Amino acid sequence: MESNQKKIRLGIDAKWYFDGPPSGHMVVKNLVDQMVTRHDEFELCLFLCSKHKNLAKSHFPQGIELIFLPNVPNMIANMFVVPYFANAHKLDAVMLQNFLGPWSDKLFKVVYIHDVLFLDYPEYFTKNELKYFNFIRRYAIKANLVITISETEKKRMVQNYVARSAKISVVHHGIDEKFKPLCNCQAAIVQTVKEKYNLPDRYLLFVGRINIRKNLDNLIKALGMLIDSDVKLVVVGERTALNLKLEEMIAAEQLGGRVIFTGHVPEEDLYTVYANATVFCFPSYAEGFGLPPLEAMRCGVPVVVSDRTAMPEVCGDAALYANPDDAEDIARKIRVLLNDHSFYLKKADEGIAQSEKYSWKKSADDILNLISHGYDHSKSYR
Structure with missing residues (x-):
């Protein structure tokens, strides 16, 4: 990107950074830690829970904009709260965890869907979980880009009409470097x-x-x-x-x-x-x-x-x-x-x-590259 070109104002869903579902917390924390080191193409804005306001202000480096949301369930926040803040902070793009909502077409919207196992294996989920997770499929069609974590999940999404194959990209997880023999x-x-x-x-x-x-x-x-x-x-x-x-x-x-x-x-x-x-x-x-x-x-x-x-x-x-x-x-x-x-x-x-084939740095870089290229491509059609 040329130095005089406007950086993409990108909002990242980091509500699980300090706590949340164990696997979700681990993924979000590692990805965000890598993303905050990269400022060449983005102005990063992190969506965080208000209950972590003091902790977040002392934790993240200067240059990272922090947007604090009310402490409501992830789906409710992504569908109804984040759109307001994204508009208020004049964001160009957002990446949300699992749930998207009836958003404006002006934003470049990325939804990071960990898996849709519930579609093929409903026997492992409660009735309430199935109702809740079904909103993932209902609104994924609104995304400009869907990111998932394996080719297996991409295939499952296509077969269950979550999104078209061309709209889905696979980015594998990484491994924390603190794991060692x-x-x-x-x-x-x-x-x-x-x-x-x-x-x-x-x-x-x-x-x-x-x-x-x-x-x-x-x-x-x-x-x-x-x-x-x-x-x-x-x-x-x-x-x-x-x-x-x-x-x-x-x-x-x-x-x-x-x-x-x-x-x-x-x-x-x-x-x-x-x-x-x-x-x-x-x-x-x-x-x-x-x-x-x-x-x-x-x-x-x-x-x-x-x-x-x-x-x-x-x-x-x-x-x-x-x-x-x-x-x-x-x-x-x-x-x-x-x-x-x-x-x-x-x-x-x-x-x-x-x-050693897997690293969080590679995962974060792949995601940001996909967003950068996707956003630039989408602008050419506006």
Whole structure:
């Protein structure tokens, strides 16, 4: 862009920067952190929640315009509140999370849709969630550009008439650079984290939401089939109503003492919990991307994942794939890693190499380039 050309005034939906859904918070924080370093083509304006006003003012650098919104649900804010502020602040373009509304055609509108799994897998969502998420599809047609996180999700969007293929671009997630192999972690910190969460010497690790879609029941059954191993299972994720059923299942399978539920683990501890794991297991039935396996790979921890949806696209040849409906197959793949040290080291190295293909800087740059090119193209037709 020539120096005398007007910079694009771009509003970024950063409401989840300081808190929000765990996966959404992580994505928004990493993307925004990278975007605020780039001022060559944009005047960045961040939409934030008013409750974080003091924190945000002290956190973000000068040159970043902060726009504080009322503390209302994400969908309501994007559909009815953000349009007013976008107009008041004379923005040229906006990028919003998941939900768009009946906006003016004067703005270049980008909607960042993480996934539309609810369209193909309604059985994993409540009736209220399905009603709520359906607004994603209803208004995506209003967007000039739709960004999603995998080719798998792009295909799902096209097949479900969320948007035309030509309007959808894929930008993969990145990986926080703080994830690193155990050999690069401070021994004192490792010991502190092990004691804090009562981590065993050898453990399978799962990180994610505790819900039916994540298929923890078959992972627990697979653990029970590893009768010749002293390995345990550590489950990281906020407690839900499913925990009670899983605990009843653990008792019925006589696995008491072999499964540890940590509850929520803050980011500063999570890096070490990953790095100290023996094998990472992610037998989910459906994922739009599936970042946790890549985070484990970055730590040099081999992974066993399901052979469904986006997992093969994201993990490539570095993962071991299992049928999520077959607990014995999950156990078999775990057993291979536990019993073959040379193969274990090979998959650890392959995982590190695979994970290095993904970075938040690349993700942020790709998004901003798409917006810049799309905005310039749209202006030529006005």
